[in-house]
Amino acid sequence: MKYTITVPASTANLGSGFDTFGMALALHDVVEVEVTGSGLAVEVIDAGAGDMSGVPTDESHLVVRALRRACRYLDISVPGIVLRCHNAIPHSRGLGSSAAAVVAGVAAGYALAGKDIDGSALQLAAEFEGHADNAAASLLGGFVVAWQSGSTYHAERLVPHSAIRPVVAIPEVRSATEQTRGLLPDRVPHRDAAFAASRSALAVHAVTARPDLLFAATEDRLHQDYREPAYPASVRLMRALRSRGVAAVISGAGPTVLALTTTGILPDGVDVAGFEVIELPVDLVGVRLCVS
Ligand SMILES: Nc1ncnc2c1ncn2[C@@H]1O[C@H](COP(=O)(O)OP(=O)(O)O)[C@@H](O)[C@H]1O
């Protein structure tokens, strides 16, 4: 039997919802899993993601680690595994590749156990990253609001307004989420926290019902400026787009720039040299499984 798991990329934060908002995007990794008599074989296939040479093919592969974790949680043992990973989501660009890999592995564990995905899958997946925004989006699809109570992760899925057409500008350069989290301060001024509270509350309304409010709703003071030294060209592009009235933000921990448009294109005259610009519709479904 072959289990095929299709998992969407995601964009986190959406400007004002640091570690809270996520949105699934229609760019998918596909992972095929087969159970064998013994051993582990991992094949990593570039399906558009670019250079995959740094990705391991042993037990340290992220999908394998998440699959093993889910199998332990679900109390099943698997004698051997063949894994074929077709990677389309570029790595270390702020499009949630690591969360997608973890969600694929967890979903594979549930598939092998013959169990439907439930709330515990989010917990298992979010534990890998320490925040649930990307994982919830890849798991549930649509627009998610994620939060943590103690060590428990939660998320609510909302449906984005149908007029929203996300466009991403992906640079060639990479930046590791772990490193850019290190650029964030331990404390922020109270006025910035209040600013963030107003904009993130507004963003829930803007994304679901009032796209005309997206520009104000995506303003951020908690993370993007602090991370600018890691990817100045991305921040420059984001600011150039915002100066034209586009609701542009840094996608996740960067360096991709996300524009929440209603046109599916970026305005003429903005210099996008060094970026691949593509429209990525919202994925409303989240992770899916096919058994053959
Ligand atoms: N499909 C995948 N298979 C295996 N490892 C992956 C996969 N996707 C991401 N990773 C691992 O996660 C790293 C990128 O994670 P991260 O820095 O959080 O960036 P991103 O914004 O792309 O999630 C990669 O360098 C790789 O080690």
Ligand SMILES: N[C@@H](CCOP(=O)(O)O)C(=O)O
């Ligand atoms: N909220 C996180 C999101 C990281 O997303 P990624 O796609 O860059 O891994 C953060 O901003 O650190």
